[in-house]
Amino acid sequence: MKIKSIPVGAFEVNCWILVNQRREAIIVDPGADAPLIEAWLQKMRLHVQGYLLTHGHMDHVSALATLVAKHPAPIRIHPADANWAFSSSNQMPPYYPAPTPPPEELLQADLVESTGNEMAGSLFNVLETPGHSPGSVCLHFINENTLFTGDTILAGSAGRTDFPGGSASDMKQSLKRLLSLPPKTVICSGHGPASTLEDEIQTNPFLQEFQTAK
Numbered sequence: 001m002k003i004k005s006i007p008v009g010a011f012e013v014n015c016w017i018l019v020n021q022r023r024e025a026i027i028v029d030p031g032a033d034a035p036l037i038e039a040w041l042q043k044m045r046l047h048v049q050g051y052l053l054t055h056g057h058m059d060h061v062s063a064l065a066t067l068v069a070k071h072p073a074p075i076r077i078h079p080a081d082a083n084w085a086f087s088s089s090n091q092m093p094p095y096y097p098a099p100t101p102p103p104e105e106l107l108q109a110d111l112v113e114s115t116g117n118e119m120a121g122s123l124f125n126v127l128e129t130p131g132h133s134p135g136s137v138c139l140h141f142i143n144e145n146t147l148f149t150g151d152t153i154l155a156g157s158a159g160r161t162d163f164p165g166g167s168a169s170d171m172k173q174s175l176k177r178l179l180s181l182p183p184k185t186v187i188c189s190g191h192g193p194a195s196t197l198e199d200e201i202q203t204n205p206f207l208q209e210f211q212t213a214k
């Protein structure tokens, strides 16, 4: 799979697009700027196979309804975020109104802890990593050696835990479990540049306490 990021919206969310040799695409976190994402899909003549959401925050899901209208495909999200992601509570004026709900028949609130998920011929594991939001997940694409982390871990940082449903203690456990992944794992997060797990272990202040504890 080739992996591309399109930074979208007021909070510059990384919309990740994974493309295989058959021009089939997986879209992770279509946060905003649907026309921008759509232009790329058109230009590359891609066939969207599915949408994966690292969590429900408005800046990660707001382009969904528009994209799905043109490129219908299953949308997967953790159940603990599915129940509010498309409600009026999930907005941040003036940047983001509440996200338009996608068609119910395409929304699957089943992105829970699991291994061996398949999409567009790629295998991925789902790691439940609550803390930033109750239904935050990290998506580990095995053959690509890549972890999509949403707002759980970011290069040099970690997601806030002071939003509704956030939990600092859950975040701590979630960050800790990421340390068991291969050090060379590429970290593709929800905001900012990509990194690797080994670089984060060396430099990310949010991981330091686990270092000394080891």
Ligand SMILES: [Zn+2]
Residues within 6 Å of the ligand: 055, 057, 132, 151, 159
């Ligand atoms: Zn978030």
Ligand SMILES: [Zn+2]
Residues within 6 Å of the ligand: 011, 013, 057, 059, 060, 151, 190, 191
């Ligand atoms: Zn975010």
